[in-house]
Amino acid sequence: MNNKLHINKLFALSSEKRKFSFTIPLKNKIRIGKRDYTVQLRSDDKFGTYILWKNRKYPVEVVRSRQNKYEILFNDISYTFTIETPFSLQRMKVLDSVRGKSVSESVKAPMPGKLLDVLVREGSTILRGEPLVILEAMKMQNEIQSPVNGTIVKVHAKPNTNVMKDDVLVEIKTE
């Protein structure tokens, strides 16, 4: 990236391809309709780190960050964003139009455990929410579900094997 480049806008692109744009320098005010609302990142001993917005506190965590990818836990829900500059966003659009819209999604083990059953095969189509594998952890059988609609391109999971957290179980080409 050219460090002489002046950037006046950044985009947070969610995993569901929703786009949020922010002017740079980043303000701690967000405009909703005709009003500006103050958003503050704070931290104290009682609450830990939180965001203050419209007089309410929301707990936040950075689950992980890698290069321009951030997984944020906000009020108990995780969101994954990639931060794009106007420049990288343009490049992404060009790349997308070249190779088509589909992207590959890796489904990872959310916790260490034992795979009891693998319910999908390579090549089969899958809908969001359908079970991919059964993972036993904490004495409970957990269905790991597909986060997207798509086609199974690779199955790494094998029944009766142990997996570590974040091991890739299945790769899905999204529609």
Next chain:
Amino acid sequence: MNAEKEKMKKILIANRGEIAIRIMKTARKMKILTVAIRTAAEPDAMYLSFADEVFDNTEDLSEIPVFLDIEKLISIALATGSDALHPGYGFLAENAYFAQKCLDNNLNFIGPTPDAIYKMGNKTIARRLAMQNGIPLAMGSDGNISDEEEAVAMAEKIGYPVIIKAASGGGGRGMRIVRDEVEMVKMFSVASREAEKAFKDPSVFIEKYIENPKHIEFQILGDKKGNIIHLGERECSIQRKHQKLLEEAPSVALDPSLRKKMGSMAVRIAKAVKYLSAGTVEFLLDSEKNFYFMEMNTRIQVEHPVTEIVTGIDLIEQQIRIANGEELKYRQSDIKINGWAIECRINAEDVQSGFAPDPGRIEKLSMPDYPYIRVDTGIREGSAIVASYDSMIAKLIISGKDRREAITRCKMALDKVWIKGVKTTLPFFRLLVRNQNFQDGNFTTAFIEKDLEKYYYNSEYEEMLAAWLATKLFVEENLQSDSINVDFRDGKGMSPWLLNKRINQF
């Protein structure tokens, strides 16, 4: 020592977590001493600080948790001079052999008799007892059905609708719901062929099909004199894969006359095993208000607080009094249901990945403090949700004068629970209390799987705020590496918190 005659003085709590604390609180109120067991899995657990005495079992590195080790528990009880034992729920609470072992060692087992535990634990015996006592059951064929004629005769006996199931089946395949005789003649061979194809076994059997049932259970109390009463029902239809998530008392599905009818059936089956102590009779209730006996749980249940709130009766106290040989001081006519109570089970689970357990350390925890909120928990700041035990963080129990008020308060309370460190079921409850069908009482055990498109609620701006945070972090990090030329009039460099996070990551 005769446990029957003498009142207990010291109880060994053969359990952990919130239920251990729940029992110890009542014991303290009754001036009875308690002993808790410290385990290697959670040596600093909160429940230990509620006990009068702690038995250290951290040296025991056996694979089996001590709460499942009968011999060990008995020896701890004897070593600590306990004269009674409370099993809580789960672990050995419904183990007839354990209950017998306690009695053999002159320990007052705070629960039903080994005989009642055994009979209700055995599905065949429990069903037979229900049948002998005229309790409605979801009937089924005893064995496989060989042809249409037999199928028609059986369905006639059971009553339509029935469900044909493959004997070797599972997961919904080979199942056919049949509503009348004409359909039966058509469907029987189809189901059988399908079973053959799917499981290489054409055998099928027939069961009563209960359409969109509600899970309704009755709280029972019985004493050693043979008095048995019920304390009304609990509505437990909000469940996922047979794991209850939210319970209420009473249920919108019952009117006084149905409550009376189901309650007297619950008492009747309890009488069949001379039930004593607290127990729960579970029924399925169909849309036509027909009800069917499922099973009896011979223990105190996780969801007992909602009954305590609407009846004003401390169930643990009743268990202890009954174990002491005291006669119930309540008659059925004394039991009045007042107001409404809702319990949300806040578990360390990830609602975004199929409610998978999310063990970890609880970094921050604070619970709303209002007169109408009761929190039963065994977790405090710094506690760990460990993989060896269940994922419960707390039970948030809310009361109101009616269901509407309880739901409104619940909605408010859910926004005031503050938990950091693990993902929780809170976003699920936030969704549930806003669901119109839930608010209308219009739900069955299939609700979560069938009626909900997603399992969590976030308000309109939450994702945008998360995006703002991600952008802020990106800007702060890239200021350090100087790869973007940005003007930081608002920026104060990298926050210590973020720096910490990054140090921890590497």
